[in-house]
Structures are given as C-alpha cells and as structure tokens.
Amino acid sequence: MFRYQTRLLGASGRWLFGLLMLTLLAACNGDKKDPVLSPEPVEGLVSIVISPLNATIALDLSQQFSATGIYANGTALDISNEVSWSSATTAVASISEQGLAQALEPGSSVITASFGGVSADTLLTVSDVALVSIQLAPVDATLYPGVSWQYSAIGVYADGTSSDISAAVSWLSGSVAVATIASSPDAAYGVATGQAAGSSQISASLGSISAQTTVTVSNSSLSSIVVQPFNATTVVGVSRRFVATANYADGSAIDVSRSVVWTSGDSQVASVNESGAANSGLATGNAMGTTQIIATLAAVSGSAELTITDATLDSLVISPLNSSLAAGQNKQYTATGIYSDGSSENLTALVSWTSSDNAVALPGADMTASSGLIAALSAGTVQIGAAMAGVTAEATLSVTTASLSSVSVTPLTSSIALGLTRQFTATGIYSDGSTVDISDTVVWASADSQTATLNANGSTDSGLATGLAPGVVQISATLDNMSAAATLTITNAGLTGISVMPQNPAVVAGLTRQFNAIGSYSDGSTADLTTLASWTSDNVAVATMNASQAANSGMATGLAAGTAQIQASYAAVQASTTLTVTAGTLLSIAVSPANAAALVNETEQFSATGSYSDGSTANISNTVVWASADTAVAVLNASGQFNSGLVTAIAAGTTDISATLGAVQGSAELSVNPALADNPQAPVMGELQRFIIIASQAITTTAGSAIADGDLAILDLARSSYAGFTAGAAAGQFTELTNGVSFAPDDSTPPYVVPAPYASMVAFINQVRTDLGVAATFLAADPNPAVATQALPAELGGLVLTRGVYRNAGNVIIQQGNLTLDAQGDPDSVFIFVIAGTFTTGAPGGNVVLSGGAKADNVYWRTGGATMLGSNTSFAGNVLAWPQINLSTGADVTGRLFSVTEQVTLDANTVTKPE
Structure with missing residues (x-):
C-alpha cells in the first residue's frame, strides 16, 4: 500500500502571512463576516472542502488536513482553525483541533470537518508498509x-x-x-x-x-550581511520578500533570513514580518516613501532600500485567459495588478478568487499557498474571477470529461554518478490529447531503494532521485492505477575535476553574476554541481556568494571595486576563478527590441541592458522596474520576476515600454495590431526558436541528410547519442549541418561554446527542456486562448484548410492526396494541429502544401503518438511529438522536429528551419 498525500487544492503547506494577511483577508471580503477573525458562523457558507482527499499514510505518521469554506458568491476561505474536526475510528487515527491526524494502527477512519451547520468528510487510510x-x-x-x-x-x-x-x-x-x-x-x-x-x-x-x-x-567571525534585492520598488499594500545572506571570514555564505532581526527604518512607510518565522523578511508597503529594510545578526547589520509609490490599482490581468482542464486536474492561475504608473505587481496571493460554479471548478482558499490554484471537478464552463480593492477580472475555464489515458516518465533513460541526483518528470496524457505535469501528484517509487531513493511524494521536488549505490534501478510513477517507468543507472565513477564557469568575468558593484560548477567524472560524464557545491569568496568586502546548497547557489554579488577568488568545492575537489568588480555607474539603459510589433493577445519579450561608466554592459531585465505607457494597449509581467519584461498585447495601438533603475530610464516602442479573425495564438518558443531538431534521447541519420539554418540538441543523454553524423571543423559542428551547431548536456567548455547569457551548458540545456515542455503543453491545451477548436478528419489528403486549431483524438494520415494550408493572403495566419494518436504521411499523396502566403513557421503539429513522414514527401511546419519522429528516405521538411521523450531519426533527408 502506498503512503502519499493527494491534494485537491495542491496545498501541501500554508504561507504564514501573519497580521498582514488577516487584515487583507478582511478587506477582500468586504462586510462579510470573517471565519478567521470571528468564531461566529459565516453567512453564505454553502459547503466545505477537505484537503487532501482520501489520503494514505504510514503507521506512526501524521497528516495535516485543511478545510476550505465555499461561499455563495464563489469565494473560498481557509477555515481550518474554525471547523470542528473529528475522526470516526479513533483507534485508527486521532485528530487535533487544528486538523492534524495521527496514525495509530492500520485501517481506515472517516475524517469530518463541521462549521455553522455545514460539514464534509474524507477517508484516511493507515497502511502497515514497513x-x-x-x-x-x-x-x-x-x-x-x-x-x-x-x-x-x-x-x-x-x-x-x-x-x-x-x-x-x-x-x-x-x-x-x-x-x-x-x-x-x-x-x-x-x-x-x-x-x-x-x-x-x-x-x-x-x-x-x-x-x-x-x-x-564554526567559530569563523561574521564579516557582513547582504540584504537582497538591493533596491526594490512596490506600491502601498503590496509586499516584497527580502533575503539576508551572512558572509563569514572563511569566505562561506549562509542564508540567515530566519535568524536575523528584521526592522524597517520607517515603519510608517513599510513594515516587515517578524523574525524567526518562515516568511521573515517579507516587507509590506504602508505609505508612499523610501525606507531601509535592515537585517541584524550578532551586532552586524546589512540593509536594502525599498521605495513605496502611491500608484493606484487600475486593472487586473488573469493568466491564462482561456484554458481547458480535464476533471480531476489542477491549474495555477496568476493575477497581475496593473497600476496607474504603468507598473505591474504579482497579486496572486492577495486577490480574492472566485468561480462562477463551484461544482465545476473550485478555487483554492484565498491568502494561502493555494491562492489561484483551481481544481477542476466536473464538466462545464466557468468564469474564474479575481478581485481586489474594487477592481475585478475574469478568465474562462472549460472543464472536460477527458480521462487519464497513460502516464509518461522522462527522461526515459539516464545515468548519474554515485551520490548525485536526477530529476524525473511525470506527465499525464489524457483522452483528448492534452498533457499535464503531474509530478507532484503521482506516487513515485524506486524498485530498489538500496540503489536509489526518491524525494517525498507531494513535495515541490517530487521525482528527484538520489543515487545511493552502483546499479540499475527502475523509477516508476503511478496515478489512478496507471504507471510508467524510467531506467536510472548509478555509476561508481569518481569525481576527477570541477570547472567553474564563466571564467574570469567582471561585474559592476551592486549587480550579480551567476557561476556554475560542472563536475567531470572518471567515466567521461559530467554533472551540474552548482547547487551541491560549497561556494566561497576570498574577499567578502568585494564580492559575496549566495548561500551554498540552495536553489540560487553560485550567484555572486559585487559589493565594491576589486577582485575576489570565487571557489566551488565538492567531495574534496575544488576549482576557482577570478571575479573583477568594477565601480562603474549606470549611464543608460537600452531596451530591446527597439521597435516591436505584436498582434492582440500575443506576447513579446523585452530585455534591458545597462551601460556603465567603466565601459561594461549587463543584462538588468530582472532588476529594472518595467512599465507600459498605455496599459490599455499592453501590460507587462510583474517586475523582479524571472520573466520580467514579458509584454502581453491587449488592444490595437502603440505604447512605450520603459525600464527604470534609479534615475536612469530607457524605452522602446511596441505597436499592437488587431488580431486576425479566428487566428490561433501561437506558443511562446523561447530558446526553441534557434533549433531545428531537438530530442530527449537521440538524433540519428544516414548518409545524405542535409540540415540547414538551425541548431541541434539532445536533452537527456550524452553527446554519444548523435549517430551517423560527421564531425566538423569545430566542436559541435557536423558536415551534415549548415549554419548551425549541436549541443548535449555533457559538452565541456571549452571546446564547446555556451550560448549567451548562460553560465554553463547544463543551464542552457535545462532552459531548452523547460521551453519545450511549455510549448508542447500549450499546444495540447483546449481551447486555444484565441479561437475554438475544430474537428480534424482522420484523412487529410485532398483537403484545403484555413487558419485555426484542429484536433483529433485518434490517428491521422495524409495519404489520399496532398493537404493544402491556405493563409488567405495573410502570412500571420497560424495553423495548429493536435493529434492524440500517431501521425503518418505517405504515397500516393502525403505532401503539405502552403498557399495564400502561409508560412511554415506558423504551422504547428502536436502529436501524442509517433510521427512518421513518408518517403519522398514534402512536409511543412513545427512538429512537437511526444514520442519519436521518423523520416523515411528522401522526405523533405521545412520546419522543426522536436521529440519530447524519445528520438528523431533521419534517412537521407533535407530539413530546413523556416524563416
């Protein structure tokens, strides 16, 4: 029997927002009585949802249950501390007043939560697995x-x-x-x-x-405390999280955010959460002005500047705007607030979320870790709403009856050295062809826990395997009685060296530089040790490091002009490089692209590059404050996030996109054109744009293939998985590949070249893998944000299709004639084909013909089964296939070939990346 925690609302824990959250909770609910602030029954409470549902835990363990109150107006509130909890079979499990159940003996017990005459039940099973x-x-x-x-x-x-x-x-x-x-x-x-x-x-x-x-x-003395971000801006009522890193005389760094005493230089301007709590360092704007956020430990202090503006909330943008889920799935929504000064803030945890029909889709409780997480319950269409300070927004969610068809685990085959980890991903494939990342929902298991173990189920890093002993082990993922497995080989290869990348860089004081540590092993393999290594700086007055063995390990912050040796150590092996910190001041900001155009509902990524007085430049996209001069035309993602600078076009018109840091500002122009009628929204390609062929496991060819104008990548196996290619003059080049290079996770630098701005090949490959998953998932979703889906026949030969989204739940062929894609004179026309089964082209027809200005770059094929292009056929478009892609002899492709989980096989083919 398995011990795992299913999650209706996905809340494995709660954010502790303290008094701030209680105040906001009261404000968001207007004159409605608050179940947290008052023990009285709440008017409008219609039901209670217990999470997790039907949990299974081992003997002697505990299970924290939460109760969400659902109200007549669609609002969901956490009432876990107000309900009365009970266990029907106290010999099996007891439960506290706070909803913490304790497993006492094997068996089952019904757990009940009651409040104000409303109650709900769930089943808790106690297993006896040892x-x-x-x-x-x-x-x-x-x-x-x-x-x-x-x-x-x-x-x-x-x-x-x-x-x-x-x-x-x-x-x-x-x-x-x-x-x-x-x-x-x-x-x-x-x-x-x-x-x-x-x-x-x-x-x-x-x-x-x-x-x-x-x-x-250690008795090493505390040298300094660095508080980040150095300079932050927010608006009244919104919070910013600060992190305190202590730097010691031995060069080490540690995150002390929970240990320092946090204070605000002016509590009238901003207050900061109490010290010692999990959310210590969360500062909230109270009034317009500027204050210092100070962290103190052992009489040593560090500070950062927080500016609070009086901008008012003009509008909310919910993302995704239109989406589809199968009943039983969850989707995280995001609420971005657009302010009167054109800036944006992530308000997901602060808005009040509602559903127009809680029987169809249920929002997670407001002001908790599950804020914005929507659980699809039954078939239907609902409006998902977000409200704050009298401003509202809505998005449409369609819930289908699609059932789980299979589970896929990636990477299928991989190898790591003893003591290292490998992240596995579980994807649910549904009967309508859609795919969902279910890594934190499945039950993960190792066939041999002496060889490898996995992180706890239901956690944010579920599926992370750790190699304990040399051998081969099967890693499985199970959900709803459906399983899939992957093979993990643990080698006893020894660590022979570490490379710190980049070598000898420079950074301006006040900015950061990410370093990566790449380990080389005795069997020729490499591994990213960035988050495992111990990082030190030999001159913490010049540069400090983020805490070792953390998600952002390896990032250095320049403090003052000078040089510092940055060292990475792991398993008694170490390497270092020199970081030069200059005293340059910011002179200007260049925003690119300088002149961009987008259609309504499309996105455009802007970047900000700072030019400094020492002649250096730096990408400061995540540091600047982004703003749109006309938020009715286009809005931006919230500043300070990894995707800051991403613009969403709202309506036709022109707006200036500005990036500001201190007193320096740069801008660019964005023209938004009306969307074509019935034109689908294309996926965001990110790093995929540069590639022509990507595969998880292997790319193989026979003699006679010609590949042009794009790069190749293998994501999950070594460079040796390129087969049949002839090495070119430089590392990564093939004679079969014109105007492109190839990449693999084990490429060492030098001789291989890491694309800018990535610090290592592993970081670059990881981003490509992420972008591929995002694009594949977007294409499989139904409906597309811009248009409804049309039925796609099983035989496409002889058809003429215009722009749109087409879907078939089975197998599709192009055989009895050619398929013509007609753009009707508009080259921006987008064609999306979603095929749940196999996709095959071949004689006597089998060609894809573009007419009316149609472009191969705007054609997308998302296939759930194998894709097979027939001999001597002509094909157009971007193929994102879940399993393998096979090209028969002489097939000619204008497009891209991406295999998410398996391989791409060529046989004397011509493949050209579209313009």
Whole structure:
C-alpha cells in the first residue's frame, strides 16, 4: 500500500502571512463576516472542502488536513482553525483541533470537518508498509553561532516510496552545547541552531529506524550581511520578500533570513514580518516613501532600500485567459495588478478568487499557498474571477470529461554518478490529447531503494532521485492505477575535476553574476554541481556568494571595486576563478527590441541592458522596474520576476515600454495590431526558436541528410547519442549541418561554446527542456486562448484548410492526396494541429502544401503518438511529438522536429528551419 498525500487544492503547506494577511483577508471580503477573525458562523457558507482527499499514510505518521469554506458568491476561505474536526475510528487515527491526524494502527477512519451547520468528510487510510530507512538533509552541514538551519527527514518504505517524516521522527543533538535541534511543533521540527564552536551528531529516529549526520559549528567571525534585492520598488499594500545572506571570514555564505532581526527604518512607510518565522523578511508597503529594510545578526547589520509609490490599482490581468482542464486536474492561475504608473505587481496571493460554479471548478482558499490554484471537478464552463480593492477580472475555464489515458516518465533513460541526483518528470496524457505535469501528484517509487531513493511524494521536488549505490534501478510513477517507468543507472565513477564557469568575468558593484560548477567524472560524464557545491569568496568586502546548497547557489554579488577568488568545492575537489568588480555607474539603459510589433493577445519579450561608466554592459531585465505607457494597449509581467519584461498585447495601438533603475530610464516602442479573425495564438518558443531538431534521447541519420539554418540538441543523454553524423571543423559542428551547431548536456567548455547569457551548458540545456515542455503543453491545451477548436478528419489528403486549431483524438494520415494550408493572403495566419494518436504521411499523396502566403513557421503539429513522414514527401511546419519522429528516405521538411521523450531519426533527408 502506498503512503502519499493527494491534494485537491495542491496545498501541501500554508504561507504564514501573519497580521498582514488577516487584515487583507478582511478587506477582500468586504462586510462579510470573517471565519478567521470571528468564531461566529459565516453567512453564505454553502459547503466545505477537505484537503487532501482520501489520503494514505504510514503507521506512526501524521497528516495535516485543511478545510476550505465555499461561499455563495464563489469565494473560498481557509477555515481550518474554525471547523470542528473529528475522526470516526479513533483507534485508527486521532485528530487535533487544528486538523492534524495521527496514525495509530492500520485501517481506515472517516475524517469530518463541521462549521455553522455545514460539514464534509474524507477517508484516511493507515497502511502497515514497513519503514526501512531514513534520509537526512542536509548532510554534514556547517553552522555558525546563532544561525538556524532546517533539517528534513525522508522516510523510505519497503515498497520503494518515500514520505516526509520530519514531524514524526524524534530529533536529537548529541551535544546541545554545540547545537540544539527542535523536536516540537511550537519550535518547528528539525530546526537546528548553532550554539558554540564544535561538532555534534544530529539524529532522527522513528521506532527502531534511525539516521545520523554531523553538524559542525564554526567559530569563523561574521564579516557582513547582504540584504537582497538591493533596491526594490512596490506600491502601498503590496509586499516584497527580502533575503539576508551572512558572509563569514572563511569566505562561506549562509542564508540567515530566519535568524536575523528584521526592522524597517520607517515603519510608517513599510513594515516587515517578524523574525524567526518562515516568511521573515517579507516587507509590506504602508505609505508612499523610501525606507531601509535592515537585517541584524550578532551586532552586524546589512540593509536594502525599498521605495513605496502611491500608484493606484487600475486593472487586473488573469493568466491564462482561456484554458481547458480535464476533471480531476489542477491549474495555477496568476493575477497581475496593473497600476496607474504603468507598473505591474504579482497579486496572486492577495486577490480574492472566485468561480462562477463551484461544482465545476473550485478555487483554492484565498491568502494561502493555494491562492489561484483551481481544481477542476466536473464538466462545464466557468468564469474564474479575481478581485481586489474594487477592481475585478475574469478568465474562462472549460472543464472536460477527458480521462487519464497513460502516464509518461522522462527522461526515459539516464545515468548519474554515485551520490548525485536526477530529476524525473511525470506527465499525464489524457483522452483528448492534452498533457499535464503531474509530478507532484503521482506516487513515485524506486524498485530498489538500496540503489536509489526518491524525494517525498507531494513535495515541490517530487521525482528527484538520489543515487545511493552502483546499479540499475527502475523509477516508476503511478496515478489512478496507471504507471510508467524510467531506467536510472548509478555509476561508481569518481569525481576527477570541477570547472567553474564563466571564467574570469567582471561585474559592476551592486549587480550579480551567476557561476556554475560542472563536475567531470572518471567515466567521461559530467554533472551540474552548482547547487551541491560549497561556494566561497576570498574577499567578502568585494564580492559575496549566495548561500551554498540552495536553489540560487553560485550567484555572486559585487559589493565594491576589486577582485575576489570565487571557489566551488565538492567531495574534496575544488576549482576557482577570478571575479573583477568594477565601480562603474549606470549611464543608460537600452531596451530591446527597439521597435516591436505584436498582434492582440500575443506576447513579446523585452530585455534591458545597462551601460556603465567603466565601459561594461549587463543584462538588468530582472532588476529594472518595467512599465507600459498605455496599459490599455499592453501590460507587462510583474517586475523582479524571472520573466520580467514579458509584454502581453491587449488592444490595437502603440505604447512605450520603459525600464527604470534609479534615475536612469530607457524605452522602446511596441505597436499592437488587431488580431486576425479566428487566428490561433501561437506558443511562446523561447530558446526553441534557434533549433531545428531537438530530442530527449537521440538524433540519428544516414548518409545524405542535409540540415540547414538551425541548431541541434539532445536533452537527456550524452553527446554519444548523435549517430551517423560527421564531425566538423569545430566542436559541435557536423558536415551534415549548415549554419548551425549541436549541443548535449555533457559538452565541456571549452571546446564547446555556451550560448549567451548562460553560465554553463547544463543551464542552457535545462532552459531548452523547460521551453519545450511549455510549448508542447500549450499546444495540447483546449481551447486555444484565441479561437475554438475544430474537428480534424482522420484523412487529410485532398483537403484545403484555413487558419485555426484542429484536433483529433485518434490517428491521422495524409495519404489520399496532398493537404493544402491556405493563409488567405495573410502570412500571420497560424495553423495548429493536435493529434492524440500517431501521425503518418505517405504515397500516393502525403505532401503539405502552403498557399495564400502561409508560412511554415506558423504551422504547428502536436502529436501524442509517433510521427512518421513518408518517403519522398514534402512536409511543412513545427512538429512537437511526444514520442519519436521518423523520416523515411528522401522526405523533405521545412520546419522543426522536436521529440519530447524519445528520438528523431533521419534517412537521407533535407530539413530546413523556416524563416
């Protein structure tokens, strides 16, 4: 029996927004009584939803349940602390007043939540599968006096599954004089705090199973604290998260956001969340002005500047605007606020979310981690609404009865060295051809937990496997009795060297530079060690590093002019490079493209490049404040995010897109043209734009193939998976490939060249993989944001089709004649074909003919089965196939060939990337 946590609303935890959230919650709900602020029954409560539904946990573990109240106006609120919780079979499981259930013996019990005469039930099953081991993280960590670190305990069970048991184990520090560790809910389970220099064993035990690791508390002195972002801007009522990184005399860095004392220089302008909480460092604008956000630890302080503007909320934009889900799926919506000064803010957690029919789709509770997460329940069409400060917006969601057809796990085949990790992804393929990332919903299992284990199910990094011993193991994902597996090989290759990339760069004081650590192994393989390595700077007055073994490890921040040696260490192997920090001042900002055009509902990515007095330039797109001069024409993603600068065209017209940092501003012009009638929205291609062929596993060819005007990439296996190609004069070149190069995850630099602005080949490949998944998922979705879907016949030969989205749930062929795609005189016409089954072309017809100005670049083929192009046929368009793509002898393609999970095979073919 599996122990996992299903999630109707996807809330595995709650954000602790404190008093701010309570105040906002009251404001968002107007004169409606608040179940959090008042114990009285709430008018309009129509139902309660318990999450997770039908959970299964192991003996001795606990399960946190949450209750969401659904109101007559469609609002959903978290009422977990107000409902009365009960367990029908107390011998199997007890439950606290806060909804924490404790497994006592194998069996099942009905869990009930009741409030104001309304109640809801779910089933909790307690399994008796044996716990076989515990894994602790981090391993052999280093702390400093007064600094805390969160430990986690992952339980590995006899069936190969894993669960987070951090709250169930007994935590113990061997020397409390060196480090203490919390083992109670009041103090947060597994939080260790350094007390004095020395070493202590940290242990976690549950029953007869235990695990240990060593924590070392260093007596290195605290040199400085860096608070980031250095300069931030927001509006009254909206929050900014600050992070404090402590830099020590030994060059190491650690995230101390939970350990510092946070203060605001002017609490009238901005207040900051209390210290010690999970959301410490969250500052909220109270009034227009500028203040310092200060972090202090052991008499050492660091600060950053926060400016609060008095811009007013003009409108809200919900994304996605039009979407489709199968019943049982979830989709995360985003609410972006557009302000009177043209700036934008992510308000997803602050708006009040509603559904026009909660029986069809249900929003997650407002002001929680599940804000904006919509659960599709039954077939129908609903309006998803967001409201804040009297401003509202709506999006349309269609819920279908599509059922889960199969599960796919990627990468199918991969290899890692002992001790390293591999992230697996589970994708659900549905009967209507749509695909959904279900990695955090499936039950992950390792066929041999002695060889490899997986992160706990239901967590943000579910599917992350760790190699424990040399061997071959099957990694499986299961949902609704459907499973898929991938093969992971763990080698005993030894680490022979580390390369720190880029080599000897320069950065302006106040800006950041991302470094990557690439490990080389004795079997010739390479691995990205960026988040595993320990990073240090030998001159923390010049440059500091982000905390080691964190998501943003390897990022250096320039503080003052000078040089610093940046070093990465892992498994007793180390490497370094020199970072030069200059004292240049920002002179100008160039926004590109300088003159862009888009159709209504399309997006356009802008970037900001800063030019400095020392002659250097830097990409500052994520640092500037973006604004649109006319938000009725186009709006921007919120500033300070990874996709800042992405513009969405709203209506025909012209607007200036500006990027501002301090007193310096740059701008570019965007012209928005009316959308063509019945013209689909094309996917955002990102890094895919440069490629002509991409495959997960292999790209093979026979003699006589000619590939032109694009790059090749293998995403999940080594360069050796290119077969049949002839090496060119330089690394990555093939004689069969004209005007392009090839990439693979194990390419070392030099001799291979990493595309700008990426710091390593692994980072670049990871972005390509992400962009491919985003585009493939967008194309499979129904409906397209711009037009409704039309039926696609099984035989396309002899047809003439105009722009639109066409879908077939089975197999499709082009055989009895040619398929003509007619743009009717408009080259911006987009054609999207979604085929759930196989797609085959061949004699006596089998050609795709473009007419009326149609362009191959605007034609997309999204196939759920194998794609096979027949001998000597002519084909046009971008193929994004879930499995393999096979070209028979002499097939001629103008387009792109992308295989998400398998390979692309050529046989004396001509493939040309479209213009």
